[in-house]
Amino acid sequence: MCQAGAKRKLQLSELEELRNDAYESIRIDKARTKAFHDKHIVIKYFEPGNKVWLFNSKLKLFPGKLRSRWDSPYQVQTVTPHGAITIFDPKKGKTLQVNGQRLKLYIEDSMPTEGVESVTLTDLIYNT
Missing domain, CATH: 1.20.5 (Single alpha-helices involved in coiled-coils or other helix-helix interfaces)
Known part of the structure; x- marks a missing residue:
């Protein structure tokens, strides 16, 4: 025992x-x-007034393979110290609060349009 x-x-x-x-x-x-x-x-810094892209993480049934997951530019309203950012959608007039990791800066198109020639594919003429 x-x-x-x-x-x-x-x-x-x-x-x-x-x-x-x-x-x-x-x-x-x-x-x-x-x-x-x-x-x-990645630490990102935003200021009120910046334009940003919002990552759309919603799962869609048949998303396009090459379709962008970034939604149209929003405007930053407030930034909190812990990474929460309030953004404003000018198209819908809605305000959203999102995590700063889901945003990236929107860079305005600054390419000059003067002197740039555009050709569509239907206008091309092939010499045989």
Whole structure:
């Protein structure tokens, strides 16, 4: 009877040791995952009045393969210190609050239009 009790105590201590090893392994894995995640976060700075694109993450049934996932330009209204940004949609007149990681700056088209010739594909003439 005494040997069975001692053996059972040894098994319980081994089980506790395995459990502690599992907890330590999980803690190390979580730290490694957090470091990987934090390394890939890009810090973006926005100011009120900036124009931005909003990433549309909604899953559509048949999205176009080459269709852009960025929605039309919005205007930044307020920026909080923790990354939440309030944007205004001038087309719909709606205000949204989104995570700053879903936004990227909208750059105005600054290409000169003077002296630029455009040719459509139907106007091309091939010499044979």
